[in-house]
Amino acid sequence: MLEKRLYSKWLVMPAGIVYAALFVLPVIVGFYAAMTDWSNYSENINFIGFDNFKYIFQEDPKTYWNLLSNTIVFTFWTTVLEIASGLALALFMNMRLKTRDLLRSVFFIPYAISPIIIGIIFLALLKPNGPVNGFLLTVGLDGLARNWLTDFKLAMPAVIFVETWRYSGLNMVVFLAGLQAIDHAYYEAADVEGASKFQKFIYVTIPYIMPAMSINLVLNLVHGFRAFEIVFALTNGGPGSATELMNTAVFRTFSKGDRGLAAAMSLIVFIITTIVGVTVNRLTATKEVEAL
Numbered sequence: 001m002l003e004k005r006l007y008s009k010w011l012v013m014p015a016g017i018v019y020a021a022l023f024v025l026p027v028i029v030g031f032y033a034a035m036t037d038w039s040n041y042s043e044n045i046n047f048i049g050f051d052n053f054k055y056i057f058q059e060d061p062k063t064y065w066n067l068l069s070n071t072i073v074f075t076f077w078t079t080v081l082e083i084a085s086g087l088a089l090a091l092f093m094n095m096r097l098k099t100r101d102l103l104r105s106v107f108f109i110p111y112a113i114s115p116i117i118i119g120i121i122f123l124a125l126l127k128p129n130g131p132v133n134g135f136l137l138t139v140g141l142d143g144l145a146r147n148w149l150t151d152f153k154l155a156m157p158a159v160i161f162v163e164t165w166r167y168s169g170l171n172m173v174v175f176l177a178g179l180q181a182i183d184h185a186y187y188e189a190a191d192v193e194g195a196s197k198f199q200k201f202i203y204v205t206i207p208y209i210m211p212a213m214s215i216n217l218v219l220n221l222v223h224g225f226r227a228f229e230i231v232f233a234l235t236n237g238g239p240g241s242a243t244e245l246m247n248t249a250v251f252r253t254f255s256k257g258d259r260g261l262a263a264a265m266s267l268i269v270f271i272i273t274t275i276v277g278v279t280v281n282r283l284t285a286t287k288e289v290e291a292l
Contacts, residue, residue: 027270033263040257052264063241064249064265071245074160074231075224081164082220083213086171093172094179104176108169115166119233122162123149126234149235155242163230167223171216178212179205214284218277225273 034052038045056064089107093100110118125132126148133145148158182205190200206213228247231237237244237252246269254262 030263030267030270033260034267036260036263038260038263040259045260048260052261053268055261056264056268066241067244067246067249070156070241070243071225071227073156074163074227074243074245075221077160078163078167078224078227079217079220081160082167082171083216085164085168086216087175089168089172090175090179093176104172107172110166111169113166115229116233118162118166119230123234126158150239152239152242155235155239159231159234159243162234163227166230167220171220174212174216174219175209178209182208210284214281217284218281221280222273222277225269225276 035047035049036045037048037051093104093107097103124130128147128150132148136142136145146154148154186204186208187200190204195203226247227245228251231243231245231248232251235243237248246265250262250265250269253265
């Protein structure tokens, strides 16, 4: 028994070392950096306690609350739309289609492509004289042509759309795994009881894909709060601060040389993401137990 316990510990150790080196250690270093005045403007690094956090919440609260508000809006809508589109695609791909394997690959490909590349592609598509507006003008829908990425009101919806398009494929794959794990005997029993397709979806499909729903919900929320690349590539946080998120602001602050302040902002994002992820995971885990 002792040898088995030691064997399992030695087996896990390499992964534990990698995790500690690439995650735990950077978090500790980042936490310390957030407590300093580290910047490009001084060669000395002094410990200043919670002064960076006081500056964020007391000296310039309007700016940072706006960043948090934008991040919450982005995270909420991308999560809702990614789950809805991912589930719709999964239900469609679960049908007996001759080309379903090809279609699954096609819908998953956007997730496999670098967000920066996707941002560059959509930047070209959505510019004022780009293909999207060109198509609208060609078919006589001139009134729908817009400055998608430079209009203050449209920039955030445009970024949310692109991110939803990119991430829906992953949601589809997770939901598809959940759908294929459902025993068809449940549907047969529902048919015997005279249940409609909608009733089977509500009372059979939804309860049994709750584990997949839980995974997608947590992944989408965490990814939304940590979003950076797609916004950076499409709008760089503009126009103005319309699409500025917490992580784009962290990057901008770090680039200016205020590294201690950037570390404090990054730590806030980490804390919020951890709280949201753990809370949602516990709540959805309870729903899974109730459903099953």
